[in-house]
Amino acid sequence: MERLRALEQRVEELKQENDTLRSEIESLRHDFQATPVPAAAPESPEAATTPPVETEATPPPAEPVPAIAEVPAPEPTTIVSGAGGKNFLNLSLDGLVAAGTSTAKDIQALQVGGHDPTQRGFTVQNVETVLEGAVDPYLRGQANIVLQITPEGETSVELEEVYATTSSLPKGLQVKAGQFFTEFGRLNAQHPHSWDFVDQPLVNGRFFGPDGLRSVGARVSWLMPTNFYSEAFLAVQNSQGETASSFRGVPGETLFGREIQQREVASVSDLLITPHYAASFDLSDTETLLVGASAALGPNGTSDHGRTRIYGVDGFWKWKPTNAFRGFPFVKVQGEFMQRRASVGAVDSLAAATFRDRGGYLQVNWGYKAGRIVGLRFDRVSGDRGDPADDALAPRWRISPALTWFPTEFSKLRLQYNYDKRSPFQDDAHSLWLQLEFLLGAHAAHKF
Numbered sequence: 001m002e003r004l005r006a007l008e009q010r011v012e013e014l015k016q017e018n019d020t021l022r023s024e025i026e027s028l029r030h031d032f033q034a035t036p037v038p039a040a041a042p043e044s045p046e047a048a049t050t051p052p053v054e055t056e057a058t059p060p061p062a063e064p065v066p067a068i069a070e071v072p073a074p075e076p077t078t079i080v081s082g083a084g085g086k087n088f089l090n091l092s093l094d095g096l097v098a099a100g101t102s103t104a105k106d107i108q109a110l111q112v113g114g115h116d117p118t119q120r121g122f123t124v125q126n127v128e129t130v131l132e133g134a135v136d137p138y139l140r141g142q143a144n145i146v147l148q149i150t151p152e153g154e155t156s157v158e159l160e161e162v163y164a165t166t167s168s169l170p171k172g173l174q175v176k177a178g179q180f181f182t183e184f185g186r187l188n189a190q191h192p193h194s195w196d197f198v199d200q201p202l203v204n205g206r207f208f209g210p211d212g213l214r215s216v217g218a219r220v221s222w223l224m225p226t227n228f229y230s231e232a233f234l235a236v237q238n239s240q241g242e243t244a245s246s247f248r249g250v251p252g253e254t255l256f257g258r259e260i261q262q263r264e265v266a267s268v269s270d271l272l273i274t275p276h277y278a279a280s281f282d283l284s285d286t287e288t289l290l291v292g293a294s295a296a297l298g299p300n301g302t303s304d305h306g307r308t309r310i311y312g313v314d315g316f317w318k319w320k321p322t323n324a325f326r327g328f329p330f331v332k333v334q335g336e337f338m339q340r341r342a343s344v345g346a347v348d349s350l351a352a353a354t355f356r357d358r359g360g361y362l363q364v365n366w367g368y369k370a371g372r373i374v375g376l377r378f379d380r381v382s383g384d385r386g387d388p389a390d391d392a393l394a395p396r397w398r399i400s401p402a403l404t405w406f407p408t409e410f411s412k413l414r415l416q417y418n419y420d421k422r423s424p425f426q427d428d429a430h431s432l433w434l435q436l437e438f439l440l441g442a443h444a445a446h447k448f
Contacts, residue, residue, distance in 0.1 A: 089133040092441040094193045096125040100433035102418075108151065110420060110429055112205025114212075115148075115192040117433045124149040125435070126192045128160070139164045144191065160191075161214070172223035181214040183233050183276045184294040185314040185336045188212050196334075196365050197402055198416040198433045202379040203338050203359030206392075207310055209245035213296065215272060229280035229290075239265075239272040239298040246308045246340065247272055247298040256355045256392055258347050260301035272298040290316040303345020303352075312338040328370045335362040357383030357393045371406040394423040412437035 098117040104110040108118045117123040125148070132142040144161040163178025181189040187204055204212065217237025224230040240248035240263075248270075249260045265271065278292040292314045300306040318332040337360035346352040359381030367373045377400045383393025402416040413436055420429040 089131060092130050092439060094126075094128045094130070094440075095438050096127070096192055096435065098123045098125055098198060098433050098435045100431065102429055102431035103427075104420070104429035104431065105427075107431075110431070111199060112202055112210065113200035114210030116199035117431075117435075119151045123151075128191060128193065134167070135164065138166060138168050140167050141165075160211075172225065174221045174223070176219040176221075177217075179214065179216045180219070181212055182235055182237065182272070182274050182296065183219065184208075184213055184274055184296055184310075185292065185312045185338070186316060186334060187336065193437055196363060196373075196375055196404075197377055197400055198414055198435045199400075199418075201336070201359075201361035201377070202381045202396065202398060203336070203361060206357070206359060206381050207246055207338055207340055209243060211243050213246075213274075214243045215239070215241060217272070228282075229278070231278050233274075233276040233278075235272075235274040235276075236268070237272045237274070239270065240301075244272060244298070246296075246300065246310060246342065248301045251301065255300055255302055256342055256344050256353075257350060258302040258344050261303070263299060263301050263304065270299050272296060286319055286321055288318050300342055300344065302342075302347070306342070306344050308340065308342045310338060310340045312336060326370055328367045330367040331364070333362070333364050336360055355384055355393065357381065373404040375402040375404065376400070377402070396420065396422045410439045 096115070099122045100117055101120045102110065107120070111118050115125045117125065127147040129145045129147075130142070131145075133140065135141050141164045142161065143159070146158045146160045148156050148158070150156060159179065161178070161180050163176055163180045165176045166174050169175065183189050187195070187201065188208060192200075200212075207213075215237040217235060219233060219235035221231055221233045224232070238244070240250075242250050245253075246255070248263050249255060251260050251262045253260050263270070274294065274296045276292065276294040278290065280288060280290040283289055294312045294314070296308075296310040298308060300308045314334075314336040316332065316334045318330060320327070320330040324330065337358070339356070339358040341354065341356050343354045344352065359379070361377055361379045363375060363377035365373055365375040378397070379400070380395075380397040382395035398418055398420045400416055400418050402414060404412065404414045406412050413434070416433050416435070418429070418431040418433070420431070422428070
């Protein structure tokens with residue numbers, strides 16, 4: 001039943017894309033017919049005998065449609081054709097900007113995400129250009145290029161993701177290779193414009209760093225031949241850099257009070273290993289449940305023997321009536337819980353130790369009317385107490401109500417309030433953010 005619904009939704013989305021392309025073609029044809037055409041020069045004998053070359057608009061190879069709780073919406077449909085007329089490139093630009101204020105003295109310390117609003121006034125959270133398409137009958141490629149403006153006013157450019165995925169392997173297998181977000185839980189692999197709230201949860205920022213867990217590597221997945229969605233993933237990636245902050249990280253920075261040292265890769269155990277499993281079930285014609293489990297295992301840079309292990313479980317439930325119009329109304333509940341265990345080496349006066357911390361979030365969103373959503377999220381993180389790294393493990397929690405309005409399929413407005421309760425030595429913080437999203441280029445409907 002779920003696979004059938006996924007296919008029906010995909011067909012409907014393709015129809016919408018086809019209608020968009022048809023209207024663009026008709027507009028171009030009208031403009032062309034309205035333009036005076038000069039008389040053609042006499043053809044040369046060679047030109048007269050040369051048959052015209054036809055450009056065939058062949059769609060990219062179809063991929064298996066995953067029967068998950070929410071089928072991903074198609075990528076933007078601005079099409080660029082290559083020299084042979086066979087290559088297609090989907091191109092889009094998505095902008096996220098925010099304005100607001102906070103009572104916190106250090107907003108950048110309050111906001112744990114690299115794409116969160118971080119100053120009073122205005123913040124350019126994310127300007128993302130996506131290039132995606134079929135390479136050939138066997139591969140698809142994608143690149144995500146992100147621009148941001150720092151609080152100091154400098155513009156930064158980042159190649160966030162660039163990878164290829166196979167599209168024709170048998171037995172439900174797929175391979176991804178390149179730089180990509182690690183498939184851990186539900187939120188880590190999502191880009192900011194897909195979030196249900198203005199900022200990322202506290203646990204994601206604390207465990208995975210400001211820009212999420214991602215690196216260069218390879219991932220294999222297996223869509224199991226079951227009567228419900230069941231898929232297993234295994235990724236092997238580099239374990240160093242600012243996007244692997246709980247692991248080998250960046251030399252010179254700190255992890256649990258210890259300075260991260262340069263640590264070379266001597267074996268596979270020095271890489272980041274991430275298994276992930278997801279399953280989805282139709283509870284009824286109107287309810288869907290998705291559950292998952294993940295682990296991220298690898299070395300950390302505090303010593304030659306330091307290790308970090310992060311475990312997580314996630315869940316997602318959605319209700320949508322059978323007579324829903326454009327995806328509304330709906331209710332969806334999502335949550336994740338993670339636990340981290342890090343064995344760190346001795347340094348100076350600090351002995352070798354094992355630190356443990358944990359955290360999670362629970363969020364509810366109610367789409368009560370077409371384009372209008374009310375949401376509420378609760379975050380909490382905590383860790384071991386009475387140790388030198390207490391600042392990094394200090395407990396804190398946040399509650400965030402939000403209102404979202406989609407005027408069209410190409411824009412979004414979101415108003416969110418955050419109440420942050422931090423350690424006893426820090427004042428509580430109140431923050432208010434207004435976010436605007438805009439999309440340039442033809443694009444399918446937002447996913448609800």
